[in-house]
Amino acid sequence: MHAFDLTSLSGGIQVRMAQAGESIILLDEQQVRLDEQTLIIADNKVPIAIAGVMGGLGTGVTETTQDIFLESAFFAPNQVSGCARRYGLHTDASHRFERGVSPQLQCHAMERATALLLDIVGGQVGTIIEHTDTLASTPTIELRSSRIKRLLGQSLETAEVSDILTRLGMAITPLELRWQVRPPSFRFDIAIETDLIEELARVHGYNNLPSHAPQSHLTMQPQAAVTLEQIQTVLVQRDYQEAITYSFVDPKLQAKLNPEIESISLANPITNDMAEMRTTLWIGLLQVLLYNQKRQQHRVRLFETGLRFKAQNLQEENMIAGIVTGTRWPTQWGQREQGIDFFDVKADIEALLSLSSAGQNEVYRFTPSTHAALHPGQTAAIYRGNEWIGILGAVHPSLVQTLELTPPVYLFELRLAPLCETQVPKFKEISKYPSIRRDIAVVLSEETSAAQVLDCIKQSATETLIDCQLFDVYQGKGVEPGQKSLAIGLIFKAFSRNLTDSEVDTVIGQVVNTLEQKLGAKLRT
Structure with missing residues (x-):
């Protein structure tokens, strides 16, 4: 309520x-400039009060006031909320209105204030002028006994629920296992069923409610421990630098690099050489390499992570790709310069694959493959089981000539999703018994890959074989043309006892016989 000097x-x-x-001088003699979001009370000329906050000095009651005009109003909390703070004010009125007052008290307050004035100072009373807009009705809330038990942990007697709500001034209609509740008009804090249950708990007594420790049956789930940052760090540590290129590429160059994948054409390309979405990250990397080689930068090791796009089903997939050319090491006095080769790039990829703990259970393998952009004899597809992971190889000679690149240039591209997969590590005890190593050299066709030989050894040996390592490849004197000699170290160890030489000799014999039968290999003497 606010009192104005009527005159x-x-x-x-x-x-x-x-x-x-508009502006107003408030009762605290502070002048404020009003914004258009402020609700005010005004006469026919100027603002005389900020609604729900403070009245104006010019219309305030003074010692000489003879006629008083009383104003009592209801303002919606969302309209008044924050108004006082915008002007750096904090008043009793704003405090009350922001939290809500009953829209039914104004007439009672006006009658009471008038009665007090008549008792204290006397005078004559004018008529009450009432103006009412449509107000939102007090909501009717359904309260369920099942919900009370769920939130409080116990049921309350029907009579107790009715008694508590009635004593709080609420109108209730009991129904079967539920109540229809209408809160009093001044309880703006009660709007949903949970608010009613909170009132029941408060009156019933929090100390009287049962306390139960929460129980749950949790199962550990594997988390993707390999992050993109970790993958990028591995390549940076191996002397790569990250590149960022456009996803819009030259359609002609893309057709030469990846003719088998249908691309997505742009409706309004920036330029003709940026008219398609890339189907491989190699396009941007090749252009960056060409730019560097034209500026006498002959040792280049770059990688990029990003999306590739396919027109089929409008697919997009996160990939990581790299390009390598030049020498193995930067120029230095400690080592002579050696050109990069296929196996250097393969080692970089194996470092990436080793990040994923999924590789502990599933072996990654490199198999000969073909690609339109890669050299037919220096291309390998990467698989984990039967899942295609990526590809690497040397750039095709015709493409090297077309782009005027300085060879050799090697490319790789891998799917990021499989690299980030992981499994929860499992403990395995280390054997306390010594290991035994035996080296064998086998001669076989040069067309047979070392991976085939190692797989054959692992399949034919017993569980005592814990590792086999290829440490030498030889072709020359003593080995027939079209043949090669592979030297392989076999390491044996048992977890419960010491192995004997006779046990190891038996396994070696099985391995040699299997190699001879399946791969046509002969033991070199």
Whole structure:
């Protein structure tokens, strides 16, 4: 409620939003410039109060006031909320209105204030002018006994629920296992069923509610421990630098690099050489390499992570790709310069694959493959089981000539999703018994890959074989043309006892016989 000096008012009063440029001097003698979001009370000329916050000094009651105009209003909390803080004010009125007051108390308050004035100072009473807009009705909330038990952990007697709500001034209609509840108009804090249950708990007594420790049956799930940052760090540590290129590429170059994948054409390309979405990250990397080689940068090791796009089903997939050319090491006095080769790039990829703990259970393998952009004799596809992971190889000679690159140039591209997969590590005890190593050299066709030989050894040996390592490849004197000699170290160890030489000799015999039968290999003497 606010009291105005009636003689200082110009005509009647109205409640409206402030207009641009209006200002008011408040009762605390502070002048504020009003914004258009402020609700005010005004007479026919100027603002006389900020609604729900503070009245104006010019219309305030003084010692000489003879006629008083009383105003009592209800303002919606969301309209008044924050208004006082915008002007650096904090008043009792704003505190109350922001939290909500009953819209049914205004007439009672006006009658009470009038009665007090008549008792204290006397005078004559004017008529009450009441203006009411449509107010939102008090909500009717359904309260369920099942919900009470779920939230409080125990059921409350029907009579107790009705008694508590009635004593709180709420109108209730009991139904079967539920109640229809209408809170009093001044309880703006009660809007949903949970609010009613909170009131029941408060009156019933929090100390009287049962306390139960939460119980749950949790199962550990593997998390993707390999992050993109970890993958990038491995390549940076191996002397790569990250590149970022456009996803829009030259259609002609893309057709030469990846003719088998249908690309997505742009409706409004920036330029003709950026008219398609890339189907491989190699396009941007090759252009960066060409730019560097034309500026006498002959040792280049770059990688990029990003999306590739396919027209089929509008697919997009996260990939990591790299390009390598030049020498194995930067120029230095400690080692002579050696050109990069296929197996250097393969070692970099194996370092990436080793990050994924999924590789502990599933072996990654490199198999000969073909690709339109790669050399037919220096291309390998990468698989984990039967899942295609990526590809690497030397750039095709015709493409090297077309782009005027300095050979050799090696490319690789891998899917990121499989690299980030992981499994929860499992403990395995280390044997306390010594190991036994035996080296064998086998002669076989040069067309047979070392991976085939190692797989054959692992399949034919017993569980005492814990590792086999290829440490030498030889072709020359003593080995027939079209043949090669592979030297392989076999390491044996048992977890419960010492192995004997006779046991190891038996396994070696099985391995040699299997190699001879399946791969046509002969033991070199």
